Amino acid sequence: MASERRIEVVKPGLATTVQDLGRPGYYHLGIPLSGGMDQYALRAANRLVGNDEGAAVLEATFLGPELRLHADTIVAVTGADMPAKLDGAPIPGWTSVAARAGQMLSFDFLRRGARAYVAFAGGVDVPVVLGSRSTYTLGALGGHEGRALRAGDTLPLGPAGKASPGASVPEALRRVPESPAVLRVLPGLYWHRVTEAAGEAFFADTWKVAPEADRIGYRFRGGRALDFVPRTQPFGAGSDPSNIVDSCYPYGSIQVPGGTEPIVLHRDAVSGGGYFMIGTVISADMDLIGQMQPHTPTRFVQVTMQQALGARAERAAMLGRLRAHLP
Amino acid sequence: MRYSFGGDEHLFVEVAEEMSLDAFFQSLSMTGAVRAAGIAGVSEICPANASFQIKFDPDVIAPDDLLAAVQGLEAQAAAAEKVLDTRIIELPVYYGDPWTHETLMRFRERHQEPESTDLAYAARVNGYDGVEAFIAAHAGSPWFVSMVGFVAGLPFLYQMVERAKQIEVPKYLRPRTDTPKLTVGHGGCFGCIYSVRGAGGYQMFGITPAPIYDPQQKISYLREFMIFFRPGDIVKFRPIDRAEHDHIEAEVAAGRWAPRIAATRFDLAEFLRDPAACNARLVEALHGV
Numbered sequence: 215m216a217s218e219r220r221i222e223v224v225k226p227g228l229a230t231t232v233q234d235l236g237r238p239g240y241y242h243l244g245i246p247l248s249g250g251m252d253q254y255a256l257r258a259a260n261r262l263v264g265n266d267e268g269a270a271v272l273e274a275t276f277l278g279p280e281l282r283l284h285a286d287t288i289v290a291v292t293g294a295d296m297p298a299k300l301d302g303a304p305i306p307g308w309t310s311v312a313a314r315a316g317q318m319l320s321f322d323f324l325r326r327g328a329r330a331y332v333a334f335a336g337g338v339d340v341p342v343v344l345g346s347r348s349t350y351t352l353g354a355l356g357g358h359e360g361r362a363l364r365a366g367d368t369l370p371l372g373p374a375g376k377a378s379p380g381a382s383v384p385e386a387l388r389r390v391p392e393s394p395a396v397l398r399v400l401p402g403l404y405w406h407r408v409t410e411a412a413g414e415a416f417f418a419d420t421w422k423v424a425p426e427a428d429r430i431g432y433r434f435r436g437g438r439a440l441d442f443v444p445r446t447q448p449f450g451a452g453s454d455p456s457n458i459v460d461s462c463y464p465y466g467s468i469q470v471p472g473g474t475e476p477i478v479l480h481r482d483a484v485s486g487g488g489y490f491m492i493g494t495v496i497s498a499d500m501d502l503i504g505q506m507q508p509h510t511p512t513r514f515v516q517v518t519m520q521q522a523l524g525a526r527a528e529r530a531a532m533l534g535r536l537r538a539h540l541p
Numbered sequence: 542m543r544y545s546f547g548g549d550e551h552l553f554v555e556v557a558e559e560m561s562l563d564a565f566f567q568s569l570s571m572t573g574a575v576r577a578a579g580i581a582g583v584s585e586i587c588p589a590n591a592s593f594q595i596k597f598d599p600d601v602i603a604p605d606d607l608l609a610a611v612q613g614l615e616a617q618a619a620a621a622e623k624v625l626d627t628r629i630i631e632l633p634v635y636y637g638d639p640w641t642h643e644t645l646m647r648f649r650e651r652h653q654e655p656e657s658t659d660l661a662y663a664a665r666v667n668g669y670d671g672v673e674a675f676i677a678a679h680a681g682s683p684w685f686v687s688m689v690g691f692v693a694g695l696p697f698l699y700q701m702v703e704r705a706k707q708i709e710v711p712k713y714l715r716p717r718t719d720t721p722k723l724t725v726g727h728g729g730c731f732g733c734i735y736s737v738r739g740a741g742g743y744q745m746f747g748i749t750p751a752p753i754y755d756p757q758q759k760i761s762y763l764r765e766f767m768i769f770f771r772p773g774d775i776v777k778f779r780p781i782d783r784a785e786h787d788h789i790e791a792e793v794a795a796g797r798w799a800p801r802i803a804a805t806r807f808d809l810a811e812f813l814r815d816p817a818a819c820n821a822r823l824v825e826a827l828h829g830v
Contacts, residue, residue: 241596242587243768244690244736343756353693353737355756355767402545403553449704450560450590452729453711459560460688460697460731462587462594464547485690486589488712488729494548519604522549526599 219285227279237346248348251504255293259333262290264377269337278321294327335374404490498525564591570618623809636747694754698732716742
């Protein structure tokens with residue numbers, strides 16, 4: 215029986231949630247995409263265990279969970295280098311591994327990256343809410359009871375497909391984070407609000423990921439404060455020069471409240487608000503943010519739309535090679 | 542209109558730098574036209590107060606082609622009637638409630654006037670003779686939902702009075718890390734209702750016992766959809782006391798309460814001609830006169 219196939223959360227880890235490719239279509243009502251922050255790693259994990267690329271997996275942040283398996287299954291762990299163990303014995307990352315009912319899946323300390331993706335054959339079969347199994351914790355929506363996992367939770371697995379153990383993603387097709395990190399940015403939105411010198415300083419300075427870095431957004435510190443082009447604030451915007459009449463916020467957009475600490479919004483983004491944005495991290499680099507740890511030195515690099523589309527095509531080609539390797 | 546790309550997946554359009562109902566209607570008309578045009582590759586169409594945003598897949602439609610397609614809708618949107626078939630909703634508000642009071646006291650060092658309360662401060666900076674007069678003004682005329690967002694289901698509310706009479710307050714000096722669920726707040730010229738508990742920077746005036754977001758979809762009037770508000774809704778607040786707050790809260794829990802709602806039509810020209818008369822007509826609809 216499908217309902218017998220389940221996993222039990224013995225220890226939840228720091229912030230482990232159920233995620234799939236996300237929940238498009240409701241951003242106009244304040245419900246963000248959600249979904250795995252590193253979509254490539256999530257897709258790879260699913261392909262390794264024979265799932266659809268968009269099946270639900272566990273996203274484990276910084277510190278992995280301990281999970282008791284109550285089904286024979288196939289598991290794969292991708293993304294961050296957070297070495298996984300079955301009953302204490304190391305198993306390789308980016309590789310599908312057979313696991314038996316009763317075994318314990320646990321993790322060593324994080325070595326590199328920030329988020330590991332743990333896929334099980336059949337996928338994590340929590341209810342579909344508004345078209346997705348992803349967890350949106352701020353809205354208590356989706357995933358397992360709308361929240362991060364806790365000790366004692368049990369998660370059902372769906373019916374397994376055609377998986378076989380031993381499949382592996384070659385090194386060349388694993389995307390690992392670099393330090394310092396480089397995030398490519400298309401200037402725009404309210405870019406005209408800062409002085410030319412401030413715009414240059416933003417790209418010249420080395421920033422660091424602040425401890426306030428989560429699925430909503432990543433905050434950065436350490437660069438120079440931005441100077442604004444003087445203006446009389448428009449009606450309704452608020453008095454601070456970094457205020458605008460509340461607008462939508464694109465995913466990846468970089469807001470700088472008070473001109474001091476940039477925040478890059480990610481997949482659980484607040485959908486709008488009253489802070490100006492100087493540009494947007496390009497789609498090709500969004501997965502990288504999901505693998506950045508606090509204190510990672512980071513440079514923002516200015517690109518054109520053509521360069522953004524070129525980088526996007528490179529990412530698509532890499533995904534194409536992954537699919538060819540794991541058909 | 543000012544067009545800008547938000548990376549390679551968003552087109553961002555600022556209708557006007559400053560807030561007005563006219564800018565809101567242009568944003569609403571444009572997003573309506575974009576939706577009706579059914580442009581392939583567009584996945585999200587989000588109207589905001591005086592701007593809007595479109596999320597698209599550049600593998601399906603090139604950014605410049607999308608830009609041209611949206612710009613091509615400007616004339617059509619400009620010609621659209623600034624009339625909206627909508628609904629007016631009466632929401633009870635317990636002003637000066639103990640829960641927002643406890644919260645505002647906890648974050649007093651982040652406020653402009655730590656020795657005051659949010660209500661007393663807002664009354665003073667808006668020239669009202671005390672909190673009661675301020676509450677009377679806050680609940681005295683309807684509010685227009687000009688945006689839904691920030692977090693799931695949170696309405697931004699634009700006060701339907703002449704600009705000179707609009708309540709304006711700065712946000713907290715530093716945002717709070719906590720705000721009670723269903724707090725009625727205000728920042729800049731916008732009111733809001735916090736749909737979930739969480740961080741916030743708006744001044745806190747009171748609390749409504751009427752849930753506006755229910756991911757479980759168990760609240761009687763949120764069974765069809767978990768989010769109550771839509772852009773274009775009109776809201777009229779009704780001050781209530783502790784006893785009525787507790788009563789409504791219990792009735793909501795028992796599945797016996799829903800907000801009073803009436804269908805109505807909003808005509809921007811009518812409103813701009815005589816806001817008071819327009820508001821009177823809207824509120825009459827609410828009470829079935």
